[in-house]
Amino acid sequence: MSVNLETNAAVDKYPSRISDKPELLDRKDPVVYTEWKESSGVTKEQFDSYDKNGYLMLDSFFSEAEIAQWRAELARLQEEFRTKPKEEVIREPGGDEVRSIFAVHKQNEIFKKVSEHPRLKQLVDNLLGSETYIHQSRINYKPGFNGKEFYWHSDFETWHVEDGMPSMRALSCSIALEDNFHYNGALMVVPGSHKKFITCVGQTPENHYKDSLRKQEYGVPDQNSLTQIVKEGGIDTAVGKAGSILLFDCNTMHGSNSNITPLPRSNVFLVFNSVENRLVAPFSGQQPRPEYIATRD
Amino acid sequence: MSVNLETNAAVDKYPSRISDKPELLDRKDPVVYTEWKESSGVTKEQFDSYDKNGYLMLDSFFSEAEIAQWRAELARLQEEFRTKPKEEVIREPGGDEVRSIFAVHKQNEIFKKVSEHPRLKQLVDNLLGSETYIHQSRINYKPGFNGKEFYWHSDFETWHVEDGMPSMRALSCSIALEDNFHYNGALMVVPGSHKKFITCVGQTPENHYKDSLRKQEYGVPDQNSLTQIVKEGGIDTAVGKAGSILLFDCNTMHGSNSNITPLPRSNVFLVFNSVENRLVAPFSGQQPRPEYIATRD
Numbered sequence: 352m353s354v355n356l357e358t359n360a361a362v363d364k365y366p367s368r369i370s371d372k373p374e375l376l377d378r379k380d381p382v383v384y385t386e387w388k389e390s391s392g393v394t395k396e397q398f399d400s401y402d403k404n405g406y407l408m409l410d411s412f413f414s415e416a417e418i419a420q421w422r423a424e425l426a427r428l429q430e431e432f433r434t435k436p437k438e439e440v441i442r443e444p445g446g447d448e449v450r451s452i453f454a455v456h457k458q459n460e461i462f463k464k465v466s467e468h469p470r471l472k473q474l475v476d477n478l479l480g481s482e483t484y485i486h487q488s489r490i491n492y493k494p495g496f497n498g499k500e501f502y503w504h505s506d507f508e509t510w511h512v513e514d515g516m517p518s519m520r521a522l523s524c525s526i527a528l529e530d531n532f533h534y535n536g537a538l539m540v541v542p543g544s545h546k547k548f549i550t551c552v553g554q555t556p557e558n559h560y561k562d563s564l565r566k567q568e569y570g571v572p573d574q575n576s577l578t579q580i581v582k583e584g585g586i587d588t589a590v591g592k593a594g595s596i597l598l599f600d601c602n603t604m605h606g607s608n609s610n611i612t613p614l615p616r617s618n619v620f621l622v623f624n625s626v627e628n629r630l631v632a633p634f635s636g637q638q639p640r641p642e643y644i645a646t647r648d
Numbered sequence: 649m650s651v652n653l654e655t656n657a658a659v660d661k662y663p664s665r666i667s668d669k670p671e672l673l674d675r676k677d678p679v680v681y682t683e684w685k686e687s688s689g690v691t692k693e694q695f696d697s698y699d700k701n702g703y704l705m706l707d708s709f710f711s712e713a714e715i716a717q718w719r720a721e722l723a724r725l726q727e728e729f730r731t732k733p734k735e736e737v738i739r740e741p742g743g744d745e746v747r748s749i750f751a752v753h754k755q756n757e758i759f760k761k762v763s764e765h766p767r768l769k770q771l772v773d774n775l776l777g778s779e780t781y782i783h784q785s786r787i788n789y790k791p792g793f794n795g796k797e798f799y800w801h802s803d804f805e806t807w808h809v810e811d812g813m814p815s816m817r818a819l820s821c822s823i824a825l826e827d828n829f830h831y832n833g834a835l836m837v838v839p840g841s842h843k844k845f846i847t848c849v850g851q852t853p854e855n856h857y858k859d860s861l862r863k864q865e866y867g868v869p870d871q872n873s874l875t876q877i878v879k880e881g882g883i884d885t886a887v888g889k890a891g892s893i894l895l896f897d898c899n900t901m902h903g904s905n906s907n908i909t910p911l912p913r914s915n916v917f918l919v920f921n922s923v924e925n926r927l928v929a930p931f932s933g934q935q936p937r938p939e940y941i942a943t944r945d
Binding site for chain 1: 793799830831833871874875879883885903906911
């Protein structure tokens with residue numbers, strides 16, 4: 352991998368973790384990269400809603416049979432890695448329970464197929480206006496009773512600073528493997544937040560990603576900016592049955608509260624990036640995170 | 649205060665923190681202690697719903713002017729006790745921020761009047777079928793951004809074991825001083841859970857209440873029992889505008905998730921106990937908790 356740090360610094364459209372004061376910058380990239388057409392895979396209203404709000408919930412996108420298979424595979428992997436050490440396995444803060452397994456699109460035949468699902472791929476490629484590839488994949492266990500909260504963040508802020516993603520031309524797809532209710536830690540999004548970029552304060556220490564996957568400490572937006580975007584856009588909760596998917600732009604502000612209910616909330620998480628937006632050197636000037644967190648090959 | 653520990657042990661209808669195996673016991677007391685009548689202060693449907701589900705949400709019970717005054721008083725007290733030490737003031741785990749102030753019905757003129765509010769008192773006295781008095785009062789700050797979760801519990805379990813409340817003839821009233829949304833840590837209740845008593849395992853250490861008000865470790869129901877009652881009753885979230893009240897039976901299982909949103913969720917919390925159900929010695933056989941947590945005078 353050959354990268355040029357000076358070049359990156361010159362074209363940094365979204366500088367973050369540099370200044371000691373947060374700023375609310377305007378987005379400099381489109382949200383959808385094509386016009387809507389019949390073959391887009393969603394209605395014109397859904398397409399426009401994604402553009403405007405930065406996310407789209409689609410109920411019953413996958414069948415019950417598909418979900419049952421993936422849930423079984425997830426349970427199998429959770430059991431397999433309960434005690435077995437593996438770099439791609441992230442555990443709950445203060446415990447050994449498996450929280451996430453990364454790079455499942457490479458290391459697991461079943462989830463590799465999910466990441467190549469033709470109907471999903473067509474929809475995503477249409478929104479991003481090009482071929483796409485998987486930037487990151489993971490399966491998340493959000494267990495019942497003690498599911499931890501995940502504080503507000505823009506994924507793009509991290510992918511830009513720590514992974515070197517140049518532009519906002521990526522999106523995430525969260526596939527619900529369990530029913531998502533208001534009360535079991537469902538993802539919250541701030542509608543319209545994808546059109547602003549909140550610069551974060553504080554330098555990033557080298558190799559902090561190992562902790563940040565368990566508990567976030569860098570790339571955390573400030574309370575004033577959060578208050579402002581919530582005042583403007585409100586909060587929406589991604590409630591839906593197992594089999595529903597949530598598509599959300601890489602810069603949509605999101606987070607989730609804890610989950611004390613007995614109901615787990617597991618999902619498959621796939622990040623699609625445009626092939627026109629491949630990673631360069633991290634804009635932090637630091638070493639890139641490992642391949643299983645941010646695909647470079 | 650003169651109490652007879654032996655007598656208590658003989659009439660303990662709800663033994664808890666004694667066995668090392670949890671049990672689901674049937675409730676041995678009524679829920680409502682009178683028949684519905686016109687003067688009950690709620691409709692027959694509401695009255696019956698409280699009886700059946702163990703809680704009742706009443707929108708716009710208090711006026712905007714009342715709420716504005718109480719919110720201002722709460723802000724004033726929060727400021728006053730930010731650094732001033734006081735036994736009745738409970739702070740956030742791992743921080744100095746004020747979480748709750750107890751005994752406001754005694755120590756604060758404004759909240760004393762709230763606790764004697766005629767329309768509320770009439771409603772409560774009717775449900776409990778007798779005169780009532782305030783067993784416990786507090787104002788709770790659930791701040792935005794880092795409002796902590798509160799794990800599932802039955803208040804009665806604690807009041808019985810630690811305070812010596814003999815029977816289930818008490819209820820709580822939570823007055824919303826802010827809008828309660830699904831996403832800002834609103835109270836969750838398990839409908840119908842008040843008809844079962846989950847015995848908890850583990851002895852209670854002396855004086856543990858000082859920590860338990862910050863973070864609960866004893867009187868915690870087991871996961872199997874919680875799973876069972878949620879399977880039977882589901883989960884309901886007490887969503888409502890400022891000025892709404894939630895009445896819930898002393899044995900209704902409740903808890904709340906964390907609150908990472910910018911929106912605080914403060915409330916006034918009043919526990920009414922029947923004068924026929926005054927405290928005896930704690931069923932734990934231990935020293936009673938202090939007066940500001942459990943009124944005995």
